[in-house]
Each structure stands twice: as structure tokens, then as C-alpha cells.
Amino acid sequence: MRKLLASAALLGLAAPVPAGAYTVFVSNERGNSVSVIDGETMEVTDTIDVGQRPRGIIMSPDGAKLYILASDDDTVQVLDAATHEILGTLPSGPDPELGVLTPDGSILYVANEDDNLVTAIDTASGTVKAEIPVGIEPEGMGVSPDGKILVNTSETTNMAHFIDTGTDEIVANVLVDQRPRFAQFTDDGRLLFVSAEIGGTVSVIDPEKHEVIHKIGFEVPGVPKEALQPVGVRVTKDGKKIFVALGPANRVAVVDGESFEVEEYLLVGQRVWQLAFSPDEKQLWTTNGISNDVSVIDVDDLKVVKSIQVGEQPWGVAIRAD
Amino acid sequence: MTSLRAIIATAAFCCAGTAFGQTGAPAGAAKAVVAAAVVRVDYDRPLPISRVDLPPADLGFAGAELGTGDNNTTGAFMGQSFTLETVEAKPGEAAAAVRDLVAKGVDYIVALADAPELLAMSDAAGKGAILFNAQAPDDALRNADCRANVFHVALSRSMGTDAVAQFLAWKRWPKWFLVEGSHPGDRALGEAYAHSAKKFGGKIVETRVFEDTGGSRQTDTGLAQVQAQIPVFTQSAPDHDVLVAADENEVFAAYLPYHTWDPRPVVGSAGLTPTTWSPAADAWGGAQLQTRFEKRAGRPMRPLDYNAWLAIRTLGEAATRAPDTGLAAMAAYIGSPDLQLAAFKGQPVNYRPWDHQLRQPVLLASDHLVVSVSPQDGFLHQVTPLDTLGTDAPETKCSFK
Known part of the structure; x- marks a missing residue:
């Protein structure tokens, strides 16, 4: 892996940018690349060669760095989000799949799918701060808005593990449905959503009491029940709408944040897995692994407005405000 | 099943609680x-x-x-x-x-x-x-x-043969040349293929039996004999799309690919094989x-x-x-x-x-890859497409006593 090149960079980049401008990064699992899309023109502006089998990608809170989990290279690559240069790598442990940053960006938590571990990486020093043993095949990673609680889901153990980020110890385990893939807190931290790909549900969890208070189910006429496989989950800042990617059902479900009833199913590309909002929350971007494209959903109108070809098997998506 | 004896091992009180909610053993509880x-x-x-x-x-x-x-x-x-x-x-x-x-x-x-x-x-x-x-x-x-x-x-044999039959239907390869072994398991597998052909619109153009005459398997330079014998054994079959091998006892099927008289793919016990994994x-x-x-x-x-x-x-x-x-x-x-x-x-x-x-789901695997997975698209069922494979409820002859 190439190491730090960034020394004399980043001058002259302060050209005026329109309000609301943003850049979308999409990892292409099979293409070993990251596609860069201009959020306004919705055109691919760059394709960056990265490590093997890039899956989870995470943007630093300041938008300066993109962390790329190169699963088959057993490493986290650090990309300069402005210059698209690989700055270096972080020690991730084997087979990193999904990761999450603490709100201040100081700690990157990575799920090591093959090793039943969550690795905590100090992003400033580039060192491993802790390795936390969890269930079999850890995947989903969510952090509470105050940064105090990390939630990891383990796909074969079928649990959400609540980890105290101060002590890096598990404080509670909540049983959810089969093959939990993703964990997402609301912005006020009062609810946690955990999707279960094989169970076909999203568990709504009270993170204080560690209790499942509701399970969201899905039903689409003409689509076999087995194909309704929830993976990525995103919630609007006001908590009013929950978006759930339904994998091979090729749809994103729109769920009411209070009643937890599904309001609508939006047809996107094939095998939709991960989701990300634009900074102003007016668009939601989806990665469609089989059709090699991303779809853009207008969040107010609940319409799919665009699909854009990217690399082979798009997996993760992260967005940077420009 | 309700009459099954309760567990005898250890203090079996439950700590799983309900399906919802926090889990974990209470402090001091026996496992x-x-x-x-x-x-x-x-x-x-x-x-x-x-x-x-x-x-x-x-x-x-x-x-x-x-x-x-x-x-x-x-x-x-x-x-x-x-x-x-x-x-x-x-x-x-x-x-x-x-x-x-x-x-x-x-x-x-x-x-x-x-x-x-x-x-x-x-x-x-x-x-x-x-x-x-x-x-x-x-x-x-x-x-x-x-x-x-x-x-x-x-x-079950019928789940495997149904899985193959659906794939052949999807491929539009309806004409099957069935070669079965001489052991009871091979014959049963051959029957299962015949049943699956009927179920999914395949047609067996001929059934041929490969007699197991005993002896060891691969021998040094034995391939020269195989190369001479298998073409002869498979020649003069009616026009077919595919050769289906029913050889549960692994006597001959592995020899078939590349050695058949007609240049046809082999499925079943060799070539493309139905399997759980x-x-x-x-x-x-x-x-x-x-x-x-x-x-x-x-x-x-x-x-x-x-x-x-x-x-x-x-x-x-x-x-x-x-x-x-x-x-x-x-x-x-x-x-x-x-x-x-x-x-x-x-x-x-x-x-x-x-x-x-x-x-x-049944994998259809070659030696190096999963080629396809059945049930195939388009085979529908009122409960689950998985029940298009094997014995479905209306046909079952099982009654638990």
C-alpha cells in the first residue's frame, strides 16, 4: 500500500462553491474502485482505484477524509476526499466490512467479519485502541449521537451488542431477527433501528431499556416474502421518516417515524443495500449491487429521480458537503 | 411431538426470556x-x-x-x-x-x-x-x-432432481439421455429424475444402465481405457440436449464429461450437481x-x-x-x-x-463454481417457491404416529 503523499496539497481549492453542493462516494465491491459523483450534476467525475473488495466507506465529520474498508486486503485505506489521493492505511484487523466513526471523528470502529471482533482504531495516531469480542460475523455498526454507545450487530448470533465506548465493554445484548445487517440511531438518540436481512424485519429498539419495542415488517404485492431483505437504514434528522433498503426486492421502503407503518415502496435498481442522505437531506442515494448503479430519491416527493451507472457491484455510499 | 420427554440434563430453567427484550443470564444462574x-x-x-x-x-x-x-x-x-x-x-x-x-x-x-x-x-x-x-x-x-x-x-433425491429439472427447463434443454447405475440407490435416483422430468416438462429420450462390474477405480494409465469405453457406451442415443447421470454410488459418472459420444453437457451425478453446499x-x-x-x-x-x-x-x-x-x-x-x-x-x-x-435452496455446482441455484425464477408456488422442490404437502405419504 502506498503511504502518505499529502504534504503540499490543498491550496487553491477554496474556489466558491454553490450552497448545498456535495460529493457522493460509492465503493464498488467487485470493481475495486470508488466512484465519485457530483451531487448537483449527478455525473461521475472520477473513479479511484482502491484496495480489494471495498465495502463500507465512512466520511470524516469534517469531510476531509474518506475511510475505505478494503475487505480482502484486511485494511482501512484513508482517502483525501478533496484530492482523491490515498493518504495511507489504518490497521483494521481481518476482513473489515462496515465501520462507524464517533461523532468527533476520533475513533473508527470496524466490524471484522471473519474474526468475531470489533476493532477500535484511533484515527489520529493510526493505532488500535481496543479489540472487542462480539458474536459471530459482526457487521452492522451504529453509534449513539452522544458517542457513548456503540451498537454492533452479529449476523449469525442474531444480536445487537451494546458497547460502552468509554470502557469498550459490552453492556447489553438484544436479540433481534435473523442476520442483522445494519444499526442506525435516530438523531435524538431515543430509538435504534436494526435491520434483519433474513428475518425480513427492522427491530425498533429502546436503547435505554435495551428492549425491542416494535418490529417493522414489509409486504409488496407480487414480490415473494423471501426477497424482502432489509439491509441499509437511514432516518431523517427530525425522525419522521425511516428509509429501509430491501435488497433483492429492489425497493426502498419509506416508514413513518411515529406509527412505524410502511407508507411507500420506491422502486430503485437491483439489490439495493446501502443508503446515504445529501447534506440538506433533500436526496437519498442508494447503492444497487446487481444493476451496477446508484439511484437518487427525492426525499420530499418520494420519487426516484435519477439512476447513475457506477463501477461493478456498488456497495457502500458516503457523502461530503462541499 | 409434545409428548417428548423433557430435558434431563442439568437445571434447565430458562434464561432466554421472551423473544423480545434484553437477554443474558441472570447472575449466578446455572447454564x-x-x-x-x-x-x-x-x-x-x-x-x-x-x-x-x-x-x-x-x-x-x-x-x-x-x-x-x-x-x-x-x-x-x-x-x-x-x-x-x-x-x-x-x-x-x-x-x-x-x-x-x-x-x-x-x-x-x-x-x-x-x-x-x-x-x-x-x-x-x-x-x-x-x-x-x-x-x-x-x-x-x-x-x-x-x-x-x-x-x-x-x-431428498427428489429435491435434487427437481432442482436439476428446473434448471434444464430454464435452459430449454428438454431432451434428456438418462444413464443410471445398477445399484438400488442409482435406480431410485433414476426414477426420481423420471418423475422430475414429468413434473417440469422434460423428456427422457432413453434410459441406459451402466452395470457396476466391480474392480478398482482409477488405475495407472486407466484413462486410456476410459477414453475408449465411455464413447462406445454412450453412442447411438436418440437426439438429446443433455446427458443426465444417476450414479449415487460414484461408479462411472465422473468419467462421462468430455467422453460422451455426442458432444453434450453432463448433469446429475457429475458435471452440474445438485447439492446443499x-x-x-x-x-x-x-x-x-x-x-x-x-x-x-x-x-x-x-x-x-x-x-x-x-x-x-x-x-x-x-x-x-x-x-x-x-x-x-x-x-x-x-x-x-x-x-x-x-x-x-x-x-x-x-x-x-x-x-x-x-x-x-439447492445449489447446482460444477467442480469449481456454483453455476446456479434452484428454485429457478418463474417456478411459482402458493406458499413458497422452495416447495416446488421435492414432495409437496398434497403428495406426501407421510403420517407421523
């Missing part, structure tokens, strides 16, 4: 123990045609051990522990082994045995344990000879299961390992969600549609209530 065993009957059989297929010493056991490890990782959070005993039995001794295990308090037994032996094991277990059939493909075990205390993880399977998170297995066993995961793993994982899933870990509650949960087992095949699997056969 619930789920005791399982694998009984593998080692038959005296000729070596496989290819040395690549030589059976490893820990065949099946390694899968069950991985499953037990998986269960114990979850169990550590649930206050449950899973034990496993592995038994190698000589032919005819498996029933006695089952009696010993039941007497010791083992409630769940994974059987790697042929059909007659499996039935003897079922009788020996009675109401003291439930069995998981991880090997025997006989459709009779799912029909006239079905038993309330046996669950089938292994594919392949060392090449990597979709739906399968790569993780493979890596986990290979790390532990030091070799690729074979179908029998997968079957044993999935049988043991059934126990883990049931222990997590059944009201308690007693045999009665566990057996009831395992037989119910509430069981939703993640099997690395892209959808939950569970046991059919009418015959205890695990409904599951």
Missing part, C-alpha cells in the same frame, strides 16, 4: 445445557474415482464442531452452553450408539448413516431424542417411512462460513459438513427463541414455521411440517 452428538457410520465402500474426493477423517464432524462453536458464542450471551460428542460407528452399531447417548442425556443426534440404519437409530431414540438426518437421500424416509423424531437436513459457495455471506470452517478444519467445507453444521445450528436458533431449552419445547419450535434459520442461501429455511424435510 442451560443443550447436549448433542454426531453419529457417523463408516461403511466399507470403494474409494472415490478421483483422489480429490477422498473422504477426510473428520468428515461431518468438523461441520458439527463449527456449529457448536457458533452456538456457544451466542450461548455465552444467553447463558446457554452447547456440547457435542462425535461417534464413529461400525455398520449395524449405530442404534446401540444412540441408546448409549440417550442414556447419557444427549437429546439431539445428527445421523450420518444410510436409510435402514437411520430407521434403526430412530427406533432406538424413541421419545428420548430427536435425530437430524444429514446424509440419507431416500424419499421413503420423507414419505411412507417418515418418523416424528427425525428431521432431514440432507436433500459446495466449497465454492460464497454468495449470501457464504464466504464467511467457508473461511470460518477452513480456519478450523484446515480443508474445504463439504456438503456433509454443511449438513451437520446446519443441523447443529438448528439447535442454536431454537435454544435462542424457544420458550425453554427442554427437549419438548425445542422439538416443538424446530417443527414450527417460527423457526427461521439463516443458512447462507439468501433466505430463511425451516422444516416442512408434513415430513420434516428442510426446505432450502
Whole structure:
């Protein structure tokens, strides 16, 4: 892996940018690349060669760095989000799949799918701060808005593990449905959503009491029940709408944040897995692994407005405000 | 199943609580123990045609051990522990082994045995344990000879042949040249193919029997003979799209590809093979299961390992969600549609209530890749497309006593 090149960079980049401008990064699992899309023109502006089998990608809170989990290279690559240069790598442990940053960006938590571990990486020093043993095949990673609680889901153990980020110890385990893939807190931290790909549900969890208070189910006429496989989950800042990617059902479900009833199913590309909002929350971007494209959903109108070809098997998506 | 004896092992009070909510053992609580065993009957059989297929010493056991490890990782959070005993039995001794295990308090037994032996094991277990059939493909075990205390993880012959037939229908290769072996299992497999052809619109243009004349398999420079014999054996067949091999005893099928008289693909017991698992399977998170297995066993995961793993994982899933870990509650949960087992095949699997056969996607694998997975698109069913494979409820001849 190439190491730090960034020394004399980043001058002259302060050209005026329109309000609301943003850049979308999409990892292409099979293409070993990251596609860069201009959020306004919705055109691919760059394709960056990265490590093997890039899956989870995470943007630093300041938008300066993109962390790329190169699963088959057993490493986290650090990309300069402005210059698209690989700055270096972080020690991730084997087979990193999904990761999450603490709100201040100081700690990157990575799920090591093959090793039943969550690795905590100090992003400033580039060192491993802790390795936390969890269930079999850890995947989903969510952090509470105050940064105090990390939630990891383990796909074969079928649990959400609540980890105290101060002590890096598990404080509670909540049983959810089969093959939990993703964990997402609301912005006020009062609810946690955990999707279960094989169970076909999203568990709504009270993170204080560690209790499942509701399970969201899905039903689409003409689509076999087995194909309704929830993976990525995103919630609007006001908590009013929950978006759930339904994998091979090729749809994103729109769920009411209070009643937890599904309001609508939006047809996107094939095998939709991960989701990300634009900074102003007016668009939601989806990665469609089989059709090699991303779809853009207008969040107010609940319409799919665009699909854009990217690399082979798009997996993760992260967005940077420009 | 409600009359099954309650668990005898240890203080079996439940700490799983309900399906919702926080889990974890109360401080000071005794762990619930789920005791399982694998009984593998080692038959005296000729070596496989290819040395690549030589059976490893820990065949099946390694899968069950991985499953037990998986269960114990979850169990550590649930206050449950899973034990496993592995038994190698000589032919005819498996029933006695089952009696010993039941007497010791083992409630769940994974059987790697042929059909007659499996039935003897079922009788020996009675109401003291439930069995998981991880090997025997006989459709009779799912029909006239079905038993309330046996669950089938292994594919029935008809599930495998239906899986192939759907693929051939999807390919529009309707004309089949069926070559079957001379052993009873081969003939039964040939019959299953004939039934599947009827079910999915295939036509068997000719059935030819390959007699097993005994003798050893590959010999030094034996390929010269094979290259001369197989074309002659397969010549003068009516026009066909595909050769379907029914060779459960692995006598000849491996010789067929590239040696057939007509240049046609081979499916069935060689070429494209229906199976629960392949060392090449990597979709739906399968790569993780493979890596986990290979790390532990030091070799690729074979179908029998997968079957044993999935049988043991059934126990883990049931222990997590059944009201308690007693045999009665566990057996009831395992037989119910509430069981939703993640099997690395892209959808939950569970046991059919009418015959205890695990409904599951069937991989169609070549030597190096998973080529396709049945059920194929377009084969619809009022309950689940998985029930287009094998004996469906209206046709079952099983009635549990």
C-alpha cells in the first residue's frame, strides 16, 4: 500500500462553491474502485482505484477524509476526499466490512467479519485502541449521537451488542431477527433501528431499556416474502421518516417515524443495500449491487429521480458537503 | 411431538426470556445445557474415482464442531452452553450408539448413516431424542417411512432432481439421455429424475444402465481405457440436449464429461450437481462460513459438513427463541414455521411440517463454481417457491404416529 503523499496539497481549492453542493462516494465491491459523483450534476467525475473488495466507506465529520474498508486486503485505506489521493492505511484487523466513526471523528470502529471482533482504531495516531469480542460475523455498526454507545450487530448470533465506548465493554445484548445487517440511531438518540436481512424485519429498539419495542415488517404485492431483505437504514434528522433498503426486492421502503407503518415502496435498481442522505437531506442515494448503479430519491416527493451507472457491484455510499 | 420427554440434563430453567427484550443470564444462574452428538457410520465402500474426493477423517464432524462453536458464542450471551460428542460407528452399531447417548442425556443426534440404519437409530431414540438426518437421500424416509423424531437436513433425491429439472427447463434443454447405475440407490435416483422430468416438462429420450462390474477405480494409465469405453457406451442415443447421470454410488459418472459420444453437457451425478453446499459457495455471506470452517478444519467445507453444521445450528436458533431449552419445547419450535434459520442461501429455511424435510435452496455446482441455484425464477408456488422442490404437502405419504 502506498503511504502518505499529502504534504503540499490543498491550496487553491477554496474556489466558491454553490450552497448545498456535495460529493457522493460509492465503493464498488467487485470493481475495486470508488466512484465519485457530483451531487448537483449527478455525473461521475472520477473513479479511484482502491484496495480489494471495498465495502463500507465512512466520511470524516469534517469531510476531509474518506475511510475505505478494503475487505480482502484486511485494511482501512484513508482517502483525501478533496484530492482523491490515498493518504495511507489504518490497521483494521481481518476482513473489515462496515465501520462507524464517533461523532468527533476520533475513533473508527470496524466490524471484522471473519474474526468475531470489533476493532477500535484511533484515527489520529493510526493505532488500535481496543479489540472487542462480539458474536459471530459482526457487521452492522451504529453509534449513539452522544458517542457513548456503540451498537454492533452479529449476523449469525442474531444480536445487537451494546458497547460502552468509554470502557469498550459490552453492556447489553438484544436479540433481534435473523442476520442483522445494519444499526442506525435516530438523531435524538431515543430509538435504534436494526435491520434483519433474513428475518425480513427492522427491530425498533429502546436503547435505554435495551428492549425491542416494535418490529417493522414489509409486504409488496407480487414480490415473494423471501426477497424482502432489509439491509441499509437511514432516518431523517427530525425522525419522521425511516428509509429501509430491501435488497433483492429492489425497493426502498419509506416508514413513518411515529406509527412505524410502511407508507411507500420506491422502486430503485437491483439489490439495493446501502443508503446515504445529501447534506440538506433533500436526496437519498442508494447503492444497487446487481444493476451496477446508484439511484437518487427525492426525499420530499418520494420519487426516484435519477439512476447513475457506477463501477461493478456498488456497495457502500458516503457523502461530503462541499 | 409434545409428548417428548423433557430435558434431563442439568437445571434447565430458562434464561432466554421472551423473544423480545434484553437477554443474558441472570447472575449466578446455572447454564442451560443443550447436549448433542454426531453419529457417523463408516461403511466399507470403494474409494472415490478421483483422489480429490477422498473422504477426510473428520468428515461431518468438523461441520458439527463449527456449529457448536457458533452456538456457544451466542450461548455465552444467553447463558446457554452447547456440547457435542462425535461417534464413529461400525455398520449395524449405530442404534446401540444412540441408546448409549440417550442414556447419557444427549437429546439431539445428527445421523450420518444410510436409510435402514437411520430407521434403526430412530427406533432406538424413541421419545428420548430427536435425530437430524444429514446424509440419507431416500424419499421413503420423507414419505411412507417418515418418523416424528427425525428431521432431514440432507436433500431428498427428489429435491435434487427437481432442482436439476428446473434448471434444464430454464435452459430449454428438454431432451434428456438418462444413464443410471445398477445399484438400488442409482435406480431410485433414476426414477426420481423420471418423475422430475414429468413434473417440469422434460423428456427422457432413453434410459441406459451402466452395470457396476466391480474392480478398482482409477488405475495407472486407466484413462486410456476410459477414453475408449465411455464413447462406445454412450453412442447411438436418440437426439438429446443433455446427458443426465444417476450414479449415487460414484461408479462411472465422473468419467462421462468430455467422453460422451455426442458432444453434450453432463448433469446429475457429475458435471452440474445438485447439492446443499459446495466449497465454492460464497454468495449470501457464504464466504464467511467457508473461511470460518477452513480456519478450523484446515480443508474445504463439504456438503456433509454443511449438513451437520446446519443441523447443529438448528439447535442454536431454537435454544435462542424457544420458550425453554427442554427437549419438548425445542422439538416443538424446530417443527414450527417460527423457526427461521439463516443458512447462507439468501433466505430463511425451516422444516416442512408434513415430513420434516428442510426446505432450502439447492445449489447446482460444477467442480469449481456454483453455476446456479434452484428454485429457478418463474417456478411459482402458493406458499413458497422452495416447495416446488421435492414432495409437496398434497403428495406426501407421510403420517407421523
